[in-house]
Amino acid sequence: MRKVIVGNHAVSLGVKLARCEVISAYPITPQTQVVEMLSEMCATGELDARFIKVESEHSAMAACVGASAAGARAFTATSSHGLVYMHEMLHWAAGGRLPIVMANVNRALGPGWNIWVDQSDSLSQRDTGWIQLYCETNQDVLDTTILAFRLAESVDVPVMVVLDAFYLSHTAEPVIIPEQALVDRFLPQRAARHRLDTAAPRAYGALVRPEDYMEMRWDQQLATTRAQTAFDDITDEWARLTGRAYGATEAYRTRNAELLLVTSGTITSTAREVVDARRAAGERVGLIKVKMFRPFPSVALRALLRGVPRVAVLDRNVSPGHSGIFAEEIRAALYDVACGERPNVFGYVLGLGGRDVTPAVINEVIDRTRAGTVAEREDLWVGVKA
Amino acid sequence: MSEAMPPQAPHISASSTSTRANRTGSWKYIRPRYRDGVAPCNARCPTGTDVEGYMNLLRQGRTADAVDLLLRENPMPAVTGRVCHHPCELVCNRAQLDDAVAVHLVERDLGDRILAAPPPSFARTREETVAVIGSGPAGLACAYHLARLGYPVTVFEAASRAGGMLRQGIPEYRLPRTVLDRQIEWLEGTGIDIRCDTRITIDDSDDLAGFAAVFVATGAHRSRPIGAQGEDGPRIIPGLEFLKAVNRGEPPQIGHRVVVVGGGNTAIDCARTALRLGASPVVVYRRTRNEMPAIAAEVDEAMREGIPFEFLAAPRAFHHIHGRLSGVECERMELGEPDASGRRRPVASAHGTFSILADTVLTAIGEDAGTEALPHGVATDDGRIVVDPLGATRAAGFWAGGDLTGLERTVADALGSGKVAAIGIDRALRAKRGEPVPVHDLAELRWSGGNMSMSRWRGDDPVRRTDPSNERIDFTALNPAHFTRVARQRETFTDALDFSEANRGLTALEALDEARRCFNCGVCNECELCLIMCPDVAITRRPEGTGFDIDLDYCKGCGVCAMECPRGAIVMTREGL
Numbered sequence: 021m022r023k024v025i026v027g028n029h030a031v032s033l034g035v036k037l038a039r040c041e042v043i044s045a046y047p048i049t050p051q052t053q054v055v056e057m058l059s060e061m062c063a064t065g066e067l068d069a070r071f072i073k074v075e076s077e078h079s080a081m082a083a084c085v086g087a088s089a090a091g092a093r094a095f096t097a098t099s100s101h102g103l104v105y106m107h108e109m110l111h112w113a114a115g116g117r118l119p120i121v122m123a124n125v126n127r128a129l130g131p132g133w134n135i136w137v138d139q140s141d142s143l144s145q146r147d148t149g150w151i152q153l154y155c156e157t158n159q160d161v162l163d164t165t166i167l168a169f170r171l172a173e174s175v176d177v178p179v180m181v182v183l184d185a186f187y188l189s190h191t192a193e194p195v196i197i198p199e200q201a202l203v204d205r206f207l208p209q210r211a212a213r214h215r216l217d218t219a220a221p222r223a224y225g226a227l228v229r230p231e232d233y234m235e236m237r238w239d240q241q242l243a244t245t246r247a248q249t250a251f252d253d254i255t256d257e258w259a260r261l262t263g264r265a266y267g268a269t270e271a272y273r274t275r276n277a278e279l280l281l282v283t284s285g286t287i288t289s290t291a292r293e294v295v296d297a298r299r300a301a302g303e304r305v306g307l308i309k310v311k312m313f314r315p316f317p318s319v320a321l322r323a324l325l326r327g328v329p330r331v332a333v334l335d336r337n338v339s340p341g342h343s344g345i346f347a348e349e350i351r352a353a354l355y356d357v358a359c360g361e362r363p364n365v366f367g368y369v370l371g372l373g374g375r376d377v378t379p380a381v382i383n384e385v386i387d388r389t390r391a392g393t394v395a396e397r398e399d400l401w402v403g404v405k406a
Numbered sequence: 407m408s409e410a411m412p413p414q415a416p417h418i419s420a421s422s423t424s425t426r427a428n429r430t431g432s433w434k435y436i437r438p439r440y441r442d443g444v445a446p447c448n449a450r451c452p453t454g455t456d457v458e459g460y461m462n463l464l465r466q467g468r469t470a471d472a473v474d475l476l477l478r479e480n481p482m483p484a485v486t487g488r489v490c491h492h493p494c495e496l497v498c499n500r501a502q503l504d505d506a507v508a509v510h511l512v513e514r515d516l517g518d519r520i521l522a523a524p525p526p527s528f529a530r531t532r533e534e535t536v537a538v539i540g541s542g543p544a545g546l547a548c549a550y551h552l553a554r555l556g557y558p559v560t561v562f563e564a565a566s567r568a569g570g571m572l573r574q575g576i577p578e579y580r581l582p583r584t585v586l587d588r589q590i591e592w593l594e595g596t597g598i599d600i601r602c603d604t605r606i607t608i609d610d611s612d613d614l615a616g617f618a619a620v621f622v623a624t625g626a627h628r629s630r631p632i633g634a635q636g637e638d639g640p641r642i643i644p645g646l647e648f649l650k651a652v653n654r655g656e657p658p659q660i661g662h663r664v665v666v667v668g669g670g671n672t673a674i675d676c677a678r679t680a681l682r683l684g685a686s687p688v689v690v691y692r693r694t695r696n697e698m699p700a701i702a703a704e705v706d707e708a709m710r711e712g713i714p715f716e717f718l719a720a721p722r723a724f725h726h727i728h729g730r731l732s733g734v735e736c737e738r739m740e741l742g743e744p745d746a747s748g749r750r751r752p753v754a755s756a757h758g759t760f761s762i763l764a765d766t767v768l769t770a771i772g773e774d775a776g777t778e779a780l781p782h783g784v785a786t787d788d789g790r791i792v793v794d795p796l797g798a799t800r801a802a803g804f805w806a807g808g809d810l811t812g813l814e815r816t817v818a819d820a821l822g823s824g825k826v827a828a829i830g831i832d833r834a835l836r837a838k839r840g841e842p843v844p845v846h847d848l849a850e851l852r853w854s855g856g857n858m859s860m861s862r863w864r865g866d867d868p869v870r871r872t873d874p875s876n877e878r879i880d881f882t883a884l885n886p887a888h889f890t891r892v893a894r895q896r897e898t899f900t901d902a903l904d905f906s907e908a909n910r911g912l913t914a915l916e917a918l919d920e921a922r923r924c925f926n927c928g929v930c931n932e933c934e935l936c937l938i939m940c941p942d943v944a945i946t947r948r949p950e951g952t953g954f955d956i957d958l959d960y961c962k963g964c965g966v967c968a969m970e971c972p973r974g975a976i977v978m979t980r981e982g983l
Contacts, residue, residue, distance in 0.1 A: 117416035176416040213415035221424035228419045239417035 021197045027188030028053035030158045030195055031123045031181065034165025035095050036067045037203040040121075041210075042087035042094045044072035044080045046102060049135050050185045051125045054097040077102040081109035081120075088118035089224055091212035093169060095120070099185070100127035100141045107145065110178075114149025116225060117240065119172030119179070119210070122150075123165065126285065126336075127185045128373040136374020137185040139285065139337035143313070143345045149240060151179040151247050152313040154284040158193040163264055166198070167254055170207050174250050175243045182313075185374065187286040202261055248315050268312035269320045273299055277306035279389055280325060280363075282333040282350060284310045287377050291334070294382040305386060310346060318353035325354060331363040332389040334382070336371040343367045343398035351398075366395045370402035426960075430942050434963025436978045438936075440872040440953060443879040443928030443974060444854035447494035447509060452818040453486065453547075454825060454857030455479045457494050457509055459869045461924035462931050464512070469519075475868060476516055477526075478861050480821060481550035482543065482589050484521050485572060487514025488581050488909070490818045491701040499881040499927050505894035507923050508912075515917035521588045525595035531556030534618035534835050538562070539606045539779045542570020543817045544623035544808025546590075547824030548831075549598045551860060555832050559598050562613065564605035564624075571625055571809070572817070574650045575672070577679045578905040580704075607778040618838075619831045621797070622780050623808035623824065626773040626815065632667060636724035637769075641731040645676040645770030652679055660685050661765025665734050667691075667721055668770035669698040674705060676768040677713050682903055687713055688762060692720040692739050692752040711903065720752060722759060724767060733761045775810045795848055796830025797823060805830055822857040829863045854878035872930055872953050872975075879928030883974035888935060895920040930954075930975040936967035 025033070031054045035043070043062065045055040061067035070092075072083045077098050084094040098106060103124050113120050128138035142152060153168060155161045161183050168179040183189060216224070228236060251268055259265040273295050274280060283291045288309045298305040308324055310317070325331055335344020342348060347367025354362055366389045371377040381402060388400065421427075445458035456475055463472035476483055487510050498506035536552050538545045541563035549559040567573060568590045572581060594600055606613055614620055629644030631637055643658065645668065651658050664680045666673050669691035680687040689708070691698060694717045698705060709715070719736040726732060738757035741750035777785050781801040785791055790811075797805040807823030809815045829851070836843045844865060851858040854876045861867035895917070898910040912920065930953060937945040937954060944960040945967065968976040 115418075117418050214418060214420070221426070223421040223425045223428075224418070226419050226421045236417050236419060243416060 022194050023197055024192050025158060025195050026053065026190050026192050027155075027158045027161045027183050028125070028190065029057055030162040031097060031165050031183070032057035032061070033197060034162045035121075036061055037198060037200060038093065038095075038121075038166050038169045038207055039204070039209070040067070040069055040095045040169070041092040042070045042072065042084065043096065044074055044083035044087070044094070045096045045098065046074055046077045046080050048077075048099050048102040050127060050189045051097050051099040051102070051123070053189070054123055054125075058095075077106040078109055081106045081113060081122075084120045084122075085109060085112050085116060085118055088113070088120050089116065089214070089216050091210065091215040093173075093210045094118075095122065097123040097125070099125040100129055100135075103141045103145060104129065107148065110145055110148035110150055112225065113178045115236070115240065117176040117214075117243070119169070119176055121165065121168045121172055121179050121181065123181045123183065125183055125185050125189045132373075134373045135185065137187060137285075137336065138372050138374065139182075139335075139345075140372075142180060142182045143337050145180070146314065146345070149177065149244065150314065151177055151244065153179060153181055154311055154313060155181065155183045155188060156286060156288045156309065156311075158188060158191070158195045159264065160266070161188060162195055162197070163258065163262070163266065166203055166207060167251075167258060167266065170254050171247060171251055173210050174254065175247045176213065177240070177244050177247055182285070184286045196262075196264075198262060206258065206261060244315050248312070248317060251312060266311060268310075268317040269324065270309040270311065271324055272307040272309065274306035274308065274324065276304050277328055278304040279330045279332065279386060280306050280308055280328050281382070281385070282308045282310060282331060282346060284313070284346060285336065287334055287336060287371065287382075290377060290379060291382050294379050294386070297379075298386065313346075313349075316349055316353065321350060321353050322357055325350070325363050326357050327361045328363045330366065330389050332366045332368060332385050334368050334370060334377070334385065336377070338369045338372065338399065344369045347398070364392075364394050366392065366400060367398055368400045368402050375403065429959050430962040431944070431957070431959040434958075434961060435983065436963045436965070436980055437958065437961060437983060438956060438963075438965065438967050438976050439979045439981065440930055440975060441977045442871040442874045442930060443877045443883075444875075445925075445927035445929065446497040446499060446878055446880060447507075447927075449854040449856035449878045450493050450497045451822075451853070452493065452814065452816060452857055453480050453821040454853060454859050455494075456853075456859065456861070456869065458924065458926055458929055460516070461507070461512065461921045462926050462929065464918060464921035465924065465926075465931070471868065473516055473520055476513070477520065479825065479859065481547055481593060482517065482821070483513045484517030484585055485543070485581060485589055486818060486821065487511065487517045487911075488585070488907075489572075489576055491816055493818075499879075499884060500923060500925055502881045503886055503889055504891045508894055508897070508920050511895060511897055511912045512917045512921050514911050515914055518585075518911075519914075521585070521592055525592045527595070528553045528597050529556060530558050530597070532558070532835070535560065535616065536831060537614055537617040537620045538623070539620065540570055540623040540625060540808065541568035541590075541600055541602075542623055542625050542808055542820060543572060544810075544820035544824040545570065545621065546593055546598075547821040548621045548623065548805075548807065548828045549824075550593055550596065551825050551828035552831060553596055553598050554860075555828065555864075557832075557835075560617075561598060561600040562604045562606045563600060563602045566603050568600045568602060570623075574653055575646060575675070577649065577675050577682075578653065579678070579682065579908045580675070582907045608781050618803070618835055620804050621824070621827050621831065622799075622804060622806045622810065623820070624776055624779050624810055626775040626809040628774040628776060629769055630772045630774060632721055632769050632771060634721045634723055636726060639724055639726045639731060640729065641765065642724055642767045642769065645672045645768040646773055648768050649675055649679060652683070657683055660768075662686055663763050663765045664688070664768060665690055665721075665762055665764040665766070666768045666770060668772070669693065669700060670770060670772065671700045671704065672773070673768075673770035674700045674708050676770050678704075678708055678711065680768065681711060681713060682905055685766075688716055689713060690716045690719045690721060690734070690736060690762070692718065693741065693749065694718060697741075697749040707899075707908065716762070718752065718755070719760075721767075724764075725761075731764055731767065733763045734767060735759050735761045773809070773815075777810070780804060780806065794830075795826070796833065797827030798830050798834070825860055826858055829858060829860065832863070850876065852876070870951065870953070877928070879974045884925060884927060885970055885972050885974075888970070888972035889925065892923050894923065926973050928974050931973070933972065935970055935972060936976060939966050939970045941966060
């Protein structure tokens with residue numbers, strides 16, 4: 021079935037198709053529609069799930085932690101300040117190895133108060149141990165939500181599904197809604213490997229001494245790293261079932277490229293148009309989309325970028341005092357590439373706080389990248405008014 | 407293609423056994439203790455009613471137990487539910503969240519149910535007989551409580567029908583005579599002997615011979631003079647005499663323009679009664695609305711009925727023309743410094759005088775007591791009757807109460823004074839016989855400094871109280887986060903300006919809803935919030951109605967239960983540690 025829906029409702033429908041059992045969330049613009057629709061589904065019985073109302077995002081994640089520890093499939097959604105308020109509980113979820121799925125609608129952090137798209141909220145949670153998957157379209161959002169539950173439960177690591185404020189959250193697009201039977205086959209009921217049991221009470225999240233702590237972290241590291249191969253397998257299976265293929269990265273018209281753009285989120289769609297136009301004009305320009313930010317697909321990116329003279333990374337975020345965060349990660353990933361094959365990386369900071377990234381902006385990025393041999397600084401800001 | 411599944415469960419931090427192994431109780435240096443306090447309504451009730459207690463029983467659906475608890479302290483809730491000034495509602499903690507619980511309306515509903523059922527019959531277990539002089543609320547309360555205690559009681563009433571000021575002074579639209587008659591019959595049904603048309607004076611009566619104790623509650627019936635020029639002229643009627651005449655069914659001629667002088671309940675009753683007789687009354691009061699001693703709701707009702715008030719005006723002269731009253735000359739007053747009553751004293755202003763046309767003046771600035779039934783020398787030089795904390799006069803064998811002794815001349819205070827005297831008489835008679843009298847500090851009989859509890863005197867309080875303290879629990883001791891706003895039930899009023907009951911009260915279901923609004927301040931009502939909130943699962947429930955146990959092996963003294971208790975019924979203490 022094909023429906024014209026906004027990205028927020030694509031999340032809700034994905035959660036419903038995943039037969040999520042516990043939902044706890046606190047509303048925040050621009051995420052509110054996600055949980056509005058889910059609460060209606062719970063109220064009408066359309067979705068057989070417990071909806072837990074809470075007074076804050078911190079408690080929303082705490083409720084999900086409890087539900088997931090009890091063996092339930094748990095979900096929350098938030099954005100921006102809600103996500104950073106949740107920060108402590110994100111560690112509890114990941115350290116507790118609880119396969120919770122969360123949708124985060126990328127929104128700028130204040131002050132200045134701003135409700136528009138910016139990746140600083142999700143990227144500031146980089147080291148919490150959550151897998152992060154960025155979406156480009158509403159179809160991507162719905163499919164990724166279902167994939168996220170499968171991925172999380174296969175490695176016992178929580179997954180954050182990230183979508184752009186308004187460009188996805190509030191923009192309606194045609195989306196194919198998979199059949200419930202198909203999703204049920206793909207995503208069976210959760211089989212928790214740990215489960216709270218009142219008949220055999222235990223303390224969870226208990227004190228762990230120095231002689232045992234590192235082993236827990238090592239197990240977490242192995243599982244999170246394993247999520248890359250697991251994601252490849254899961255997306256392959258999804259592609260066989262639906263014909264829609266996803267990957268941790270995607271290469272678009274990269275053959276013989278002299279310059280590759282690296283994007284994430286909805287900027288990718290605009291960049292595709294620009295690449296098409298440049299290719300039509302005979303320019304050897306291509307595009308790499310990064311969907312998975314954690315675990316970071318370093319190996320795949322090294323293979324894709326090796327030997328390309330110039331790489332322009334478009335970051336809708338910034339790490340103050342350093343550079344755009346994708347650019348920073350890609351530079352680190354490429355350091356192992358032999359000197360002669362290592363691209364010059366141009367890290368652009370643009371589109372912060374929802375500023376529009378138009379084809380003209382991306383063309384400016386390409387032109388600036390082509391004009392230089394090496395970047396004059398790690399962070400090249402685009403469109404900052406004097 | 408094989409999906410990468412972890413070979414085993416993820417490595418997480420979890421204990422191998424239950425947390426019962428960790429006796430967190432060893433951490434504590436303070437511990438919680440359930441401790442029932444006193445709700446402000448109980449402490450403020452002049453009758454000494456366990457208001458909170460019967461509200462709690464009603465909430466539990468235990469109506470018969472609620473009735474029993476109420477009747478232990480107050481013999482006539484159908485009357486007080488209608489005419490009490492309900493100071494309990496002024497101190498109700500709920501007023502700080504939304505609106506005070508409408509105690510009087512719940513009480514009235516219970517009172518009407520009581521009158522619809524046969525009265526209890528009290529066994530006579532005591533030999534000494536007691537005489538009560540005056541069948542007003544004080545006398546009837548004293549008689550009732552003594553009868554409950556097992557004493558044969560005879561009530562003497564000078565008038566032809568019992569009820570005292572309830573019958574003679576309070577207008578029928580506030581207290582229907584059908585209700586009062588049923589109340590008197592009910593009290594007689596409990597075994598109290600009421601003899602009407604029997605005036606007792608101490609000098610020429612031997613009716614009191616043979617009684618072991620006498621309780622005198624003959625009220626205050628002498629209207630005070632205003633002290634204005636021309637007061638002795640025609641058509642200047644003491645307000646209480648006017649009300650008595652109307653209540654007898656003999657309304658005097660008052661003409662059209664009626665000036666009522668005063669700001670108390672008698673004044674308001676006079677004005678509303680005159681209105682119902684077809685006159686156009688105006689109330690003249692020398693202070694302002696704020697200082698009026700009348701029940702505020704009655705003033706509201708008078709104003710709603712369109713009665714004008716002339717505040718800050720004091721009559722200085724009543725003018726007569728050709729032997730007929732023509733008008734009242736008033737001096738314009740202003741408020742000065744507070745007087746002994748704490749109210750600001752009215753003093754003459756610079757605005758001079760003005761006149762109001764009048765066919766009749768009703769004076770209602772206060773009444774003085776008559777002391778004919780008391781032995782000589784009991785009254786002080788200024789005419790006041792002084793009694794000890796248990797109602798005993800200076801004369802051996804004589805107790806007194808009601809308006810005769812009271813500073814607060816209300817039905818509720820009268821009922822309370824009758825009860826206190828019953829305790830005093832019981833104690834004295836037991837002591838005389840050498841019976842062991844429960845040694846009570848009188849303060850322990852009082853609801854946190856308020857009036858006394860008969861259940862406490864008898865030592866048979868049916869309410870299970872955990873570790874009771876006499877501390878009054880005010881709003882700051884509550885946790886209002888656990889209460890939601892619920893609109894107060896509103897009584898309905900008739901619009902008819904006749905002598906039918908103006909306030910129609912609540913339905914039984916509305917009264918139950920209103921009882922459920924009670925916070926049960928200071929008293930555990932087993933809401934179980936402590937049990938739910940305890941992070942150590944250290945609180946368990948005993949069988950219904952018997953409270954909770956705290957497992958001190960696991961209670962770590964965090965204080966969450968005491969903090970969360972909605973009604974301030976848990977305290978943290980170092981006791982026993």
